[in-house]
Amino acid sequence: MTQFQEKATVTRRELLSSDNVRLTFQSAKIASAAEPGQFVMIRVGAGKDPLLRRPFSIHQATAEGTLQIYFKVVGRGTAMLAGIREGDEVSILGPLGRGFQLTDSPxxxxxxxxxxxxxxxxxxxxxxxxxxxxxxxxxxxxxxxxxxxxxxxxxxxxxxxxxxxxxxxxxxxxxxxxxxxxxxxxxxxxxxxxxxxxxxxxxxxxxxxxxxxxxxxxxxxxxxxxxxxxxxxxxxxxxxxxxxxxxxxxxxxxxxxxxxx
Ligand SMILES: Cc1cc2nc3c(=O)[nH]c(=O)nc-3n(C[C@H](O)[C@H](O)[C@H](O)COP(=O)(O)OP(=O)(O)OC[C@H]3O[C@@H](n4cnc5c(N)ncnc54)[C@H](O)[C@@H]3O)c2cc1C
Ligand code: FES
The missing domain is CATH 3.40.50.80 (Nucleotide-binding domain of ferredoxin-NADP reductase (FNR) module)
Structure with missing residues (x-):
């Protein structure tokens, strides 16, 4: 499985409820390689604080490079990510992990x-x-x-x-x-x-x-x-x-x- 680290631009920020946010990124390599069930690790701050990236499931991805995550604010990292603005850049690592096995049956x-x-x-x-x-x-x-x-x-x-x-x-x-x-x-x-x-x-x-x-x-x-x-x-x-x-x-x-x- 090929993984990439990309600087992805936030193209859309949607506040879907008081603490549920959906972010859309332009992330050509990760989005086009992604499979359903895989996840990404996102650096939520501009510098090294917090040090650890946060994991998020891939909510949607297209061959054209659109990548979405959908998340709830539960702590400091997700609060920082929720405060991001359209046009900002974030560092994303992915796609990671093993996804769902797809089937043609019901x-x-x-x-x-x-x-x-x-x-x-x-x-x-x-x-x-x-x-x-x-x-x-x-x-x-x-x-x-x-x-x-x-x-x-x-x-x-x-x-x-x-x-x-x-x-x-x-x-x-x-x-x-x-x-x-x-x-x-x-x-x-x-x-x-x-x-x-x-x-x-x-x-x-x-x-x-x-x-x-x-x-x-x-x-x-x-x-x-x-x-x-x-x-x-x-x-x-x-x-x-x-x-x-x-x-x-x-x-x-x-x-x-x-x-x-
Ligand atoms: C593979 C994977 C996919 C995920 N996908 C999504 C997603 O699509 N949308 C989404 O909203 N969240 C998802 N999560 C959870 C998300 O990563 C955490 O909510 C986030 O890292 C919390 O960061 P924080 O700094 O805001 O919170 P912290 O300050 O680190 O923690 C705040 C609170 O959240 C709890 N918490 C932290 N991480 C997790 C976790 N992994 N599971 C349960 N509780 C946790 C902590 O115990 C604490 O009570 C996923 C986690 C994994 C491992
Ligand atoms: S998160 Fe480090 S080994 Fe899985």
């Missing part, structure tokens, strides 16, 4: 909270492969309307039918997105793709296993280097061995992971 994409981020690029690529013959759907879950509604139109443009659940019932069905999944009639060759909070992915692993469906999950971990050098992202697999989320993942077969929930 699919069900399940994104919860910030786990919605990588699902747009995945839905776009899967939609393109199907050239109008869509066998699948996208399920999006969030705590409240503003976590889902601003992204709905982009998902609908991929051609997949989209079903929504929110914890407070302010948009779509009330409750967890896993409840929608449980009610769906899915063919036995359906591949499930999932990214979201750890308990949600653990549930999806169980629900998929019960239905004998292949499920791929994109997991998170604290990351310092993103390239296999610091061991900071290690996580226990089901067989008891350690895996590096940055190199071996972030996408794994749900059956290969040890779930603690």
């Amino acid at each position: 699919v069900c994409l399940v994104g919860g909270g910030l786990g919605i981020a990588p699902m747009l690029f995945l839905a776009t690529r899967l939609g393109e492969r199907r050239s109008g013959q869509i066998h699948g759907r996208v399920l999006l879950g969030g705590r409240t309307r503003m976590e889902v509604e601003p992204l709905l139109g982009d998902f609908e443009q991929t051609g997949f039918p989209v079903l929504v659940a929110t914890d407070d019932g302010s948009f779509g069905q009330r409750g967890f997105v896993t409840a929608i999944f449980s009610t769906l009639d899915l063919p036995p060759d359906c591949t499930v793709y999932c990214c979201g909070p750890e308990p949600m992915m653990a549930s999806m692993a169980v629900l998929s296993r019960e239905r004998h469906l292949h499920c791929q999950v994109s997991v998170e971990s604290a990351m310092a280097c993103g390239m296999g050098a610091c061991l900071g992202c290690s996580r226990t697999a089901r067989n008891g061995e350690y895996v590096h989320v940055c190199l071996d993942g972030p996408v794994f077969d749900a059956e290969d992971m040890a779930w603690t929930f």
